[in-house]
Amino acid sequence: MSQDTIIKIENVTISFWQNNVGVYSLKDLITQRKSPFKTKTILHDICLDVKRGDSLGILGRNGSGKSTLLRTIAGIIKPQKGTVTVNGSFAPILAIGAGLELELTGYENITLLLALYGTARRNTNAVDNIREFSELSDEVLRMPVKQYSSGMVARLAFSISLANDSDILIIDEVLAVGDQGFQAKCADKINQLKAAGTTILFVSHFPEGVLKICNNAILMEGGHITHRGTAQEICKDYQMLF
Numbered sequence: 001m002s003q004d005t006i007i008k009i010e011n012v013t014i015s016f017w018q019n020n021v022g023v024y025s026l027k028d029l030i031t032q033r034k035s036p037f038k039t040k041t042i043l044h045d046i047c048l049d050v051k052r053g054d055s056l057g058i059l060g061r062n063g064s065g066k067s068t069l070l071r072t073i074a075g076i077i078k079p080q081k082g083t084v085t086v087n088g089s090f091a092p093i094l095a096i097g098a099g100l101e102l103e104l105t106g107y108e109n110i111t112l113l114l115a116l117y118g119t120a121r122r123n124t125n126a127v128d129n130i131r132e133f134s135e136l137s138d139e140v141l142r143m144p145v146k147q148y149s150s151g152m153v154a155r156l157a158f159s160i161s162l163a164n165d166s167d168i169l170i171i172d173e174v175l176a177v178g179d180q181g182f183q184a185k186c187a188d189k190i191n192q193l194k195a196a197g198t199t200i201l202f203v204s205h206f207p208e209g210v211l212k213i214c215n216n217a218i219l220m221e222g223g224h225i226t227h228r229g230t231a232q233e234i235c236k237d238y239q240m241l242f
Contacts, residue, residue: 012082060220088167106141
């Protein structure tokens, strides 16, 4: 893989088993005359190279395979076929609150996740930076996360992920959560990371967000990459689907 290429996806196919007839017990399974399961292919022979420092938007309708592609890159899903090579560290923001332990306080979650990322060793001011960026009070951060509103969870999760000094930032549609002020703050921070050379993968249903953050983009439909080009070109192609 070229040193300029930070992510290389070669002929990746992802399939899942589906239960189509309501089998929920061993008795149901035994009494079925034919197999109740069938495979559904989510990604079909995907090939994609992402250059270091690129900001790539991923657009497509619901069910097109966008989130599955990100989870495959992040190592959460292993492909049945093909390979994914990532030449760098990444911070995935794949769902609101993903990685947070609800029974722990905000501070305890910060300490735990920074330790897992290794950020605490590299940046002794990380906790203060997260508190400042999230705009959550000391009182709130001492509360269990299960008592947070969805907006508070979004603030905490984003702030922790953005404090992780990674080569790749993976964002799955979650910028739409939270108040407008915090959304704008996150977008500004992402653009700062982009200017500093961080590679960004950004899934969104909103072309406006892709145009603000991304240089290039791909359009997905039915588990295939159907179009590749600049963010402006792909956003136009996406809007023509509706």
